Amino acid sequence: MENAVREKAKGLLTSGEVKVVIGWGWNRNGTRTTPVFITRPEDAGRLVWNPLCVNNLSVYLTRKFKDIQALGRPAIVAKGCDIKNIAVLVSEAQVKREDVYIIGVTCDGVVYRQELWKGELTPNIMPTKCHNCDVRNPHIADCVIGDRSGFVPPEAPAGMVFDRIKALDAKESAQRWEFWIKEFSRCVKCYACRQVCSLCYCERCITEKNMPQWIETSAHPRGNLSWNLTRAMHLAGRCTFCGECERACPVNIPLNLVNQKLITVVKDAFDYRSGYDASAHPPMIVFSPEDKENFIK
Amino acid sequence: MNNLYLPHLATIEDIYEEAPDVRSFRLVFKDERLRDTFDFKAGQFALYSAFGLGESTFCIASPPTRKGYVQCTFRRTGRVTGGLAEMSIGDVIGFRGPYGNHFPVDDWKGRNMVFIAGGIGLPPVRSLIWNVLDRREDFGNITIVYGARTAADLVYKNELKHWAGMGDVRVVETVDPGGETPDWKGKIGFVPTVLEEAAPSSKDAVAVTCGPPIMIKFVINALGKLGFADGSIYTTLENRMKCGIGKCGRCNVGDIYICKEGPVYTAAEVKRMYNDF
Amino acid sequence: MADKFLKRENLGRLIDSVRNGGARFVAPAIDARQAVYRAISGADEVTWDYILPRNSFKDYLFPQTEVVAEYSIGEGGVEIRGRELSPKDTVVFGSRPCEAASLASLRSVFTWDSVDEFYTAREDKTTVVTVACTNGDEACFCTTVGLSPESVAGSDVMLRETADGDFSVTAITGRGRGFLSAHSAAFEDSGSGSAQKPLFVPEKIEGVDISRIKERLARKEHYDDPVWAGLTRKCIGCGACTFVCPTCHCFDIIDEGTAFEGERRKNWDACQFDSFTLHASGHNPRDAQFKRWRNRFMCKFNFYPNKFNSRGCVGCGRCIRVCPVRLDITEVMEEMSR
Ligand SMILES: Cc1cc2nc3c(=O)[nH]c(=O)nc-3n(C[C@H](O)[C@H](O)[C@H](O)COP(=O)(O)OP(=O)(O)OC[C@H]3O[C@@H](n4cnc5c(N)ncnc54)[C@H](O)[C@@H]3O)c2cc1C
Ligand code: SF4
Ligand code: SF4
Ligand code: SF4
Ligand code: SF4
Ligand code: FES
Numbered sequence: 001m002e003n004a005v006r007e008k009a010k011g012l013l014t015s016g017e018v019k020v021v022i023g024w025g026w027n028r029n030g031t032r033t034t035p036v037f038i039t040r041p042e043d044a045g046r047l048v049w050n051p052l053c054v055n056n057l058s059v060y061l062t063r064k065f066k067d068i069q070a071l072g073r074p075a076i077v078a079k080g081c082d083i084k085n086i087a088v089l090v091s092e093a094q095v096k097r098e099d100v101y102i103i104g105v106t107c108d109g110v111v112y113r114q115e116l117w118k119g120e121l122t123p124n125i126m127p128t129k130c131h132n133c134d135v136r137n138p139h140i141a142d143c144v145i146g147d148r149s150g151f152v153p154p155e156a157p158a159g160m161v162f163d164r165i166k167a168l169d170a171k172e173s174a175q176r177w178e179f180w181i182k183e184f185s186r187c188v189k190c191y192a193c194r195q196v197c198s199l200c201y202c203e204r205c206i207t208e209k210n211m212p213q214w215i216e217t218s219a220h221p222r223g224n225l226s227w228n229l230t231r232a233m234h235l236a237g238r239c240t241f242c243g244e245c246e247r248a249c250p251v252n253i254p255l256n257l258v259n260q261k262l263i264t265v266v267k268d269a270f271d272y273r274s275g276y277d278a279s280a281h282p283p284m285i286v287f288s289p290e291d292k293e294n295f296i297k
Numbered sequence: 298m299n300n301l302y303l304p305h306l307a308t309i310e311d312i313y314e315e316a317p318d319v320r321s322f323r324l325v326f327k328d329e330r331l332r333d334t335f336d337f338k339a340g341q342f343a344l345y346s347a348f349g350l351g352e353s354t355f356c357i358a359s360p361p362t363r364k365g366y367v368q369c370t371f372r373r374t375g376r377v378t379g380g381l382a383e384m385s386i387g388d389v390i391g392f393r394g395p396y397g398n399h400f401p402v403d404d405w406k407g408r409n410m411v412f413i414a415g416g417i418g419l420p421p422v423r424s425l426i427w428n429v430l431d432r433r434e435d436f437g438n439i440t441i442v443y444g445a446r447t448a449a450d451l452v453y454k455n456e457l458k459h460w461a462g463m464g465d466v467r468v469v470e471t472v473d474p475g476g477e478t479p480d481w482k483g484k485i486g487f488v489p490t491v492l493e494e495a496a497p498s499s500k501d502a503v504a505v506t507c508g509p510p511i512m513i514k515f516v517i518n519a520l521g522k523l524g525f526a527d528g529s530i531y532t533t534l535e536n537r538m539k540c541g542i543g544k545c546g547r548c549n550v551g552d553i554y555i556c557k558e559g560p561v562y563t564a565a566e567v568k569r570m571y572n573d574f
Numbered sequence: 575m576a577d578k579f580l581k582r583e584n585l586g587r588l589i590d591s592v593r594n595g596g597a598r599f600v601a602p603a604i605d606a607r608q609a610v611y612r613a614i615s616g617a618d619e620v621t622w623d624y625i626l627p628r629n630s631f632k633d634y635l636f637p638q639t640e641v642v643a644e645y646s647i648g649e650g651g652v653e654i655r656g657r658e659l660s661p662k663d664t665v666v667f668g669s670r671p672c673e674a675a676s677l678a679s680l681r682s683v684f685t686w687d688s689v690d691e692f693y694t695a696r697e698d699k700t701t702v703v704t705v706a707c708t709n710g711d712e713a714c715f716c717t718t719v720g721l722s723p724e725s726v727a728g729s730d731v732m733l734r735e736t737a738d739g740d741f742s743v744t745a746i747t748g749r750g751r752g753f754l755s756a757h758s759a760a761f762e763d764s765g766s767g768s769a770q771k772p773l774f775v776p777e778k779i780e781g782v783d784i785s786r787i788k789e790r791l792a793r794k795e796h797y798d799d800p801v802w803a804g805l806t807r808k809c810i811g812c813g814a815c816t817f818v819c820p821t822c823h824c825f826d827i828i829d830e831g832t833a834f835e836g837e838r839r840k841n842w843d844a845c846q847f848d849s850f851t852l853h854a855s856g857h858n859p860r861d862a863q864f865k866r867w868r869n870r871f872m873c874k875f876n877f878y879p880n881k882f883n884s885r886g887c888v889g890c891g892r893c894i895r896v897c898p899v900r901l902d903i904t905e906v907m908e909e910m911s912r
Contacts, residue, residue, distance in 0.1 A: 028902065034808065034900035035899050037807050037808070067864065093628075183606075189638075189813070190814045190817050191813060192898055195812040196812065210375070211376050211838075213376075218639040219842070220639050247898065248898035250814045250818060251606065252607055298658050299691055300692075301689075301691075306654060307610055347831050349647075349832060351829045378854070389651060397791065510857065535853075537852065537853050540827060543688070544684060546823060546845065551821045569794070571797045
């Protein structure tokens, strides 16, 4: 399968259909995968595909990466879950569907964090998203590489994130508040969560707006709370639960809990799940007479 | 504890509207002792604060030869400058400084002086101009070439008139094409071009230029054509600064910390620097 | 020769002795599934299962956010009060040799030309007790930057683990000797005599040559070398690497509060952020991520050694471990050694 990805990339580069293939490659020691940008057909052999390929490379399709755009039309190697983000980018007019060639790869799951890899993919090292994945066969792509997965996601979503949300929901709101204050208090304002997220594509993030200063820049509990809550709100109805922010967070804040909770709320309120349809529009920015919310009508 | 970040308090004694969105403050320190002892040199800068909004870097626009007050001139561009612009006479602001190096005025004794500035680049040069004028006998011919986008954008309009009327100072004013008013008497054209036309002699002369980076670049070229050596051309680099004292790691161009070793440099020094400004 | 011995089970006694003396005891503890330096109150909080804590102990010398002054504006006019710092004595226990070596670097920045007492007042009150590394991971590269698990620079006391899990203790500085005598009840005069546990010594990375890197960075032309853009293309521009780095020292100065009262703070900042050098005019000298990354690399291998005469990178590998896109500084070092 890895070879098929390489062949595809080589073909696309040789024909000139794309100028760069964004994919995963090995680090120097061959122990971790890392994003690579292949511009010459003869380098296509550097591409890899395995359960360590956790990064959601769709972030490199956003406008922040001007020097990648300068390379020319990209192809991107993408798992189904990565493609969800591309779908959102297309629906929000950040990327034109025809401007990117999607090499979809069928997937049996990845590790939650690369450090956990001991040579074998076992369910306990897979993130919640993989346990419930309905896009192991990429849903939007220009070509799909790999054998069809026969995986059927469980009826009721399962996995650590859902368990923890259930446990939190069962608590008093004061306790929940306390839980989040404690979690967010660790935040160091490194903005890795924002930078790694392809849906955080604002060129001037609200944290950088200082007239007025919406969010205090200090990493004290007050500043952290406003940052983390604001970011969550800006992703409501858009986040696809790809999990990159939580993976990137150096202080292990369980951002997936926030994200999945919002996803569930949006699904219940608007019957909408982002990332499945590139022509759909996120519910937070459209009004529809079918909206369940009475206050809108 | 010696607190490097603790500003002095200064009262706004007067405010001058210089141009749209540009104003000057005449500041006196609240601490009376400091009023008499405060000393600085032309070319140095300070951090001015609007409490609650933050600090901003401006040069000291008054000359060191005038004691008892300092003046700054700033353009309203953002949070801090916006806050300062709202202030009135009698309000109190913070002042940390003076910081940075300075123009080597003493080394220039006996030389002819050419000052070239664009837009809001005149304030640091103003300090120097008055410094030189207050010691007029130490210097030869004085030429000032100053331009702005429009006639309204010229700062220190009265002082320009005053200097021009002194008799022994040549003042050439210019505005960018389209920026003139019907009664505009100065030149029309970009500063570097006007400078070349004015053609001050490079013999025994020192040139000082401040303004937008792109203007500085072309002015240095023009001065070269007029025969000025890179070592006789001085300018200031205005990188973004926070601490002003070589700690915060923000203002560097390569391993040169502009807030400590600058902001004043010769064109020769600038040309040796990393391409990072 | 070791000066003293510390039995593992006596760590609690040491902690009590330090805390009873009014000092703070900082050591690696598990928080949110990671080892982090924390002020702790008892031996049961301390973890031994770590390579390096996630954070650098610079957190305790140069906090992420700190008040430097307070202002108030009222009837009586404007008042500004500088924050007076009287830091507690602090013992950092369980440092690693690489990290201890970074103290001289931070100090060099905060004391060249003028002295930032917000840093020095804390460092002067800090005793660094280092435990030489008996385990490590592939991100460790101290030996490549001229350090080793036996380096003592920056440490006041060095601990070496013995085969049976206790520690031989050596005072390195006067402060270290003072520490040993002040808390002598926690230490033994002679040890079990068992051999020292072998140290974890990372292999020197073959392709890296620090002097070549310095040479290359000193040449102005390298700034425009297209290799930079390619090497760092994947960088997403977060601040994770700088915030965990023991030598990164950049900060911002901001005001927080109302028109009536508030405080001026010194907050960590990162040269990796795109607004770091952005001018009010919109001009940005480092307007692409590779330029910002180049600055970070220059800072470690050019500014620190040239300007501050100290070490920019101690090879702790934290930036490698924490980077969401696995941008490995040693891979860049290798390229820059060519
Ligand atoms: C040595 C030096 C001398 C200067 N002299 C003058 C002068 O005499 N008159 C004048 O009008 N301007 C001068 N500037 C530019 C001036 O500092 C900025 O325009 C001003 O700080 C913008 O502040 P702000 O908070 O209103 O803008 P915002 O955009 O809100 O900026 C927010 C923060 O960024 C900082 N900042 C933004 N741009 C700059 C910049 N270009 N340089 C430094 N810090 C910046 C500010 O300090 C502020 O804390 C000088 C800059 C330097 C470095
Ligand atoms: S969520 Fe699905 S597509 Fe994504 S990594 Fe897991 S199994 Fe693969
Ligand atoms: S990645 Fe984590 S620590 Fe960094 S800003 Fe986001 S939540 Fe805070
Ligand atoms: S640059 Fe990286 S390896 Fe070097 S000291 Fe900083 S965090 Fe450690
Ligand atoms: S090198 Fe890695 S950790 Fe550092 S800014 Fe870039 S992406 Fe973030
Ligand atoms: S302004 Fe802080 S180091 Fe120069």
